[in-house]
Structure formats: structure tokens, C-alpha cells
Amino acid sequence: MSDQRADFTAFYDATWSRTVACAYAITGELGAAEDLAQEAYTRAWPRWSRISSYDEPAAWVRQVATRLAISSWRRGRVARAFLVGSREPDPVPGPDPDAVSLARALARLPVEQRRAVVLHHLGDLPVREVAQLEGCPEGTIKARLSRGRTALAALLGENRPRSTDGLEGSRV
Known part of the structure; x- marks a missing residue:
């Protein structure tokens, strides 16, 4: 040392x-x-x-x-x-009940269908981009979207007819 x-x-x-x-x-x-x-x-x-x-x-x-x-x-x-x-923070409103219901319903879908629905309808991605992200053909994504929307409709208790573009023009 x-x-x-x-x-x-x-x-x-x-x-x-x-x-x-x-x-x-x-x-x-x-x-x-x-x-x-x-x-x-x-x-x-x-x-x-x-x-x-x-x-x-x-x-x-x-x-x-x-x-x-x-x-x-x-x-x-x-x-x-x-x-x-500092003042007390403004209270934050709770989540929208519809959003909670949608999240619960999405969680019950198979993973592939959930990803397709979320990417396409919530993420605003066209079917082509969803197919690229998922690494599968566009037809597969279209089938997942169809099955996912049908399952969501049943889970959410919706009995109204579906349009061809998805969830009746809504953002869900």
C-alpha cells in the first residue's frame, strides 16, 4: 500500500x-x-x-x-x-364502463384474434400492415378479424348486424 x-x-x-x-x-x-x-x-x-x-x-x-x-x-x-x-390533484374520473367491458371482452378472445382486432380497429392499421406484423397472409388476418368481431359481439351482448368494415364505423 x-x-x-x-x-x-x-x-x-x-x-x-x-x-x-x-x-x-x-x-x-x-x-x-x-x-x-x-x-x-x-x-x-x-x-x-x-x-x-x-x-x-x-x-x-x-x-x-x-x-x-x-x-x-x-x-x-x-x-x-x-x-x-401544492394543491390537491384534481380527481381523475374512473374508466368508461364501455371501455372496461370492451377490455374484458378482448381479454377473452384468443390471442391471435385479439391482436388482429386491436391492431386493425384500435390501432388503425390496414389489413395488409397487420398481416405483415403478424407474419401471415392477409386472408388469415381477415378470418381472425371476422371471428374476433363475432366473438366480441357475443361477449358484449350485441345482436345488431355487422357491417363489412368492422364495428359499424365505431372506433371500438
Whole structure:
């Protein structure tokens, strides 16, 4: 181990508890104080050749830990003030019952039919693009769409006639 590293290790061992105690006096939390002390030593290490020549290198580390603790406390105070001053969020309306029914019905379809229906009717993709995405012929997609629409109609309790383009011009 190099002399500088051994010197810093001895310094760390000798001053750790006092540095933690100073940070603890500000934070009131041992874990936070230890984190702040560790950060102070981490900042001291690259500057050790200069800091080690100070009359009180431990005072430098304690000051860094103290300043970090104060900065953390200030950030927390600002955050708390913001939260206290914030208004309650506007209530979000629940999902549309029709959308819930559709989602439940779609979940009951076979996966291939569900993908075809969702990509074509909800995703606005033409049959040709759905076929490319699914890696199968357009006729297969048309069959999946037909079967999927028939199954959806039964699941949703719809008994009205289907148009040739899908779900009677609706976006579902």
C-alpha cells in the first residue's frame, strides 16, 4: 500500500466517528450522517495531498460533511414547502364502463384474434400492415378479424348486424 493511501486510511480510522457525530448533530439520523461522512471522505481522497498538509485536515472533512448535511436539510425544507403549498390533484374520473367491458371482452378472445382486432380497429392499421406484423397472409388476418368481431359481439351482448368494415364505423 502506498504511503499516501496508508496515511489516508489512518486518518479515516482516527476521525470517522467524530465526523459522523457532527453530521448526526445536524441530521438526527445515523444512517444519513454516515452517508454524509462517507461523501466527505470521498471528496477528501482526491485532494489528500493538499488537505494532509493542513493544520487540521479533520476539520476540513467535518466542514464538508456539515455543509452537505445543511444542503440536504435545505433541499428537504424547500421540497416540504413546495408540497405543503401544492394543491390537491384534481380527481381523475374512473374508466368508461364501455371501455372496461370492451377490455374484458378482448381479454377473452384468443390471442391471435385479439391482436388482429386491436391492431386493425384500435390501432388503425390496414389489413395488409397487420398481416405483415403478424407474419401471415392477409386472408388469415381477415378470418381472425371476422371471428374476433363475432366473438366480441357475443361477449358484449350485441345482436345488431355487422357491417363489412368492422364495428359499424365505431372506433371500438
